[in-house]
Amino acid sequence: MIEANAALAGGSQLSARLSARADLFDTAFLEAAERLRLVAQRVAPRGRFADQRSRDRGAGLEFQDYRPYVAGDDLRAIDWTVYRRLGRLFLRLFEEHEDLPLYLLPDVSRSAWLERPPRARAGLRAALALAAVSLGQHDSVGVFPFGDDLEVLQRPTSGKGRLMQLASRMTKIEPMGGTDLRTSLKRFRALGLREGLCVVVSDFFDPGGLAAVEEALRAVRHKLLLVQLVRKSDRDPRPPQRATARVGQTSPAAGPRGGEVRVIDCESGQAHDVALTPAVLARYRAAYDRFNEGLAAFARSRRAGLLALDVEGDIVAQLATLFENGRRVV
C-alpha cells in the first residue's frame, strides 16, 4: 500500500467548492423545491409529511384505551359512565398526534467535493428539498453535516420562513475531511434529540467498507432514510480522474485507455497500482454491486428508506418522482 499525498488536489478542491456553493441554490432550484412541497401535500392528504402516531397516550382526539385510575391522574379523564356501571375508576386514553422532526445529515467529506459536479452539491440540494417539504408540513428540521465528524449547522426548528435561512447556512458549509460514519453518527446520537426521521445523504463510501456503514447506521435510534448519491462512473470507473489534472474536470479523452495506473484515495491518500484489464474492471464492478446490494439489504432489514440519486441528474425531478409514487418505504 502506498501512501500518497491526499492534499495533492487541495487547491483545486477549494476552487471547485467555491464554484459549487455559488450555484448551490439558485432561483430555479428553489422554485422547483416549492413545487416539490405542493406535490408532497397532494400525495399526503392526511396531513403532515411526517405523519406518525406517537407512543405517548394523552389528550388526543381519537380514543385508544382505558386504564385504572391512580392517584394524581387528571380527574377530567375519568370515565364516569364506567364508574357508574362498574363502581371503579377508569381513565379514558386518547391517541396523541405530534410533529415528526426531520434530521438531515448531508455528507460534506472531501470526497463529496472531488468530482464535477460534486456530490456535495447534489446532496445539499436534496437535503434542502426535503427540508422544504418538511417545513411546509410544520415539522421541525435540523441539519447536521458530517465528514470525519459531525457539526450542528441548524438545530431542529420549524416554520416555513426558515427555508431561506437554512439555504443560506448550507451555502457556507466547508469540506470536513474524510468520511467516518461511525464517529459522525455516534456524535449525532449523543445530541439526545427526540425521535424523528434521520435522513443520511451520502455516497456511503466509508473507508471501513459496508461493515462500518452498517455498524454506524444500526446505532441510530431514529427512523432512517438513506439517500445514496451515485453517478455512472462509480460502477464504470473508466476513465478515472488524473491526479495531476485539474480536479473536477472529467474528460473521457484525458483518462487512460488501459495499462498500468495508480489510483489514489482522495481522503486517505492510499494508493493502489492497478492494471486496467477487462478482468480487473469486471472484478471492480462486482465489488461495487456487492456493496450496493449489501446496503439495500441493510435498509430492508432496518426498515429504512433507500433512495439512489444520480448526482449528475436533476435532483428535484428525481425527488418529485419519488413523492408521486407515494411514501417511500422499503
Place this chain on the structure above:
Amino acid sequence: MTLTQMTVGGVAFGLATLAFGLYLMQRLRVRHDEYLVVTTLFWQSALEEARARTLVERFRHPLAYAFALLCAGLLWFAVAGPDSRRMEGTQHVFLLDASAGMALDGRFEAATEALRRELAAAPRDRTEVLWCGADVETLLAPGEDRALLSARLATRAPERVPSSLERALTGRAATRRELGPKSSITPRRFVVLGDGPVREAALAPLRATPQPLRFERPELRRDRKGGPEREALPGAARGLAITALGVAPAASGAFTAVDVYVSVRGGAAAAADVTATVGGATLAGAERVLERDSAAGLPAEFAAHGAWLWRDVPALGGTFEVRLATPSGLVADDRASADDRASADDRTSANHRASVRLPTRRTIRVAFDEGVLETLGPEVSEALRLALSADTAVELVELVELVGLTGAAEAPAVLIATEPRGAVPSLCLRPADEVAEAILVEHDPALESAAVLRDALGELGLDRLDGARLATELGRALTVGAAPLEGAAAGAGRRVTLWAELLAPERTAFLEDRAFPLVIGRAVRWLAATPAVTPYVATGRLVPRRVGEAAVGDVAEVVTLASGRGSLLDPAPYILAVPSDRAAGVGRAAGVGRAAGADRSVAADPARVVARADGEPQREGPGAWRPLTWILLLATALLAVEWALVNRGRMP
C-alpha cells in the same frame, strides 16, 4: 555477425538470454499514471485477485510475455542474419586454386578476395581452406582464427604447377572412405575459388559417399590491372622444373646417412633425366618413387606427385647437386641452390639444377664418468647401457677414449656423470636434494631459457614422460627448468640434469617406461648438438628456422625457387602462347592441366559449375531470397500490434 557464424547453441543461448531479460522486465515495477478517486474501496477488492506486477509478485502476464518474446526472438534472428543457403552442420571446404594460371590477370587476387567474402559467412569451427598448388595443403584448419589467413596468404603466390583441384577433391573422397560410415553424417560444401578445371570424373568418388554434397564456384571479380604482368620466359621452351628438394633422416635407420628427395614437375616429369652428384661424384641408384608409394616413407611434400629418391646418402656435409635435363637434352645454366638450413638462391626463372648442403652427422661417443656406475647401481647402469647401445647414433666408449676425443670438432662426445664436469656436454644424474628442478636443461648463455625450454620439451622427448605418474611415485612435484650453463662460453655448452631418483627402480618405474630410452637417446643427441634436418625446401614455402641456429645468408625467409626476378612465371611457356580471345584463363588452365596429364577437353568455362549435388543455385545474385527482410517486417508488424493492444488496454 551472421547466424552462419554462430552455432545453434549460441543462437539458443542468445534467445534464452532474451527470454530471461524479458522475464525480468515483466516483473519490474512500472511507472503508473496517478489518478485521484473518490474511494479505493472497490479497487482493493478487485486487486485482491489481480494485483499489479511487482518485483516479488507472481508472474501474471504469460501471454504478454510470449508476445514480447516472439518479437524479441524475431529481432534476434534478424540480427543473427540467417542465411538461406546455410546447411545445418555443413562442413565448408574452400579450395583455393594456386595453379600457374591463377597468376595471370589478377585471378589469384580475385580468388583470395572471394575467399574472404565466403569466409565471412561460414562457421569458423566447420570451415577449412585448402591451398591447391603443387600440393594440397591446409591453409586454414577448422577452428583457426580468420586473422591467420591473411598472414599465411601474404607469403604465398600461385605456383608453377597445374591445377590440383581434382586431386584435392579426390583426396577428400579418400579421407571420407577411410573415416568410415560415421563421417557420412555431415554434409559438405565445396567451394572452388579459381579457374582450374574440375572434371566430372574427379567428382565421382565424392559422389560415391552418402553424405549430401554441394559444389560451388563463385564468380571471381577480376581486376586485370591489379595482377602481375605476364612475362615470357627467355630461351627455349622448358616444361620441367625442380620444385622441391628434401633431405630426411635415412629410412634405413642409419644415423650418419640421409635420404634425399627431388620433386620435378612439368609436362614430362616422369621421363625427365635427373642426375645427382655429391661433392662432384655422381650418385647412382636414383629411385623414382611414385605417388602411391607413400608407404615407403616418402614425405608428404613429395608423396602427391612422386619424386626421385636417393637413399642413404652419407651425411658428411657435402653438397648434393641435382641436375635436370629436358627430354630434348637441354640443360639450362640456371641454378637454384638450397640447403637444409634454408638458404636459397634463385637466379633464374626456371629450376633445372638445384643443390643442397647435406648435414654432417657423426656417431656420438658416450662415456660414463668415473664412479657413475657405482653410484647409480648395477640396475640403473645396465638400463642406461642398454638404452644407449640400442641407439644407432651412439657409440659407447671408455672415458679415457672420450677425453682424448674431446676438443675435436668432428667428434661429438657426451658424458654420463653424477657431477658437473665443466663445459663438457654431459647428462648429469644428481640427487633431488641438490637440484630444484627434476629436469634441468642448461644451455648456451647466448640463448633465452624460455625458448630453449620450449624446444627442449620436444627435442628431449620430455613430452613423452608421464609426469603425473612419476610425481605420484616420487611423492613430490616434478618441474622442468632451463638455465644458462655457468662458466660456458657463448655458443657452446649444454648439460641436462635429471634427478637420480627418477631412475631409481625402488622409487619409480621409469626404467621400464617406453619413454626412458627415448629420453636418454634424445638427450644425448641434443647434448651432441646434432644438426636438425630441415625436411625439405620447396617453392613458395616458409623455411623453418631453429632457435639457436643462425640462418645462412639473408635469404632464409622464403625459398623463392619459383619467383625469379620478382615475377611468378609459368614453368610451361608454351601455355602463355595461347591467344587470349577465349574466356580468361581457360586455355592457360587447360594447358597446365595437360602438363599434369589432365584432359584438355574438359577444361571449359572456369566459372561453370561442373557438379552440384543438391541443385541449389551456385551464386548469390541480387534476387536471392533474403529472410532477414521478411523477419524484420514480421517483427515490425508484431510490434505494431503490441502497441495497439497496449493502447487499448489489452496488454499490460
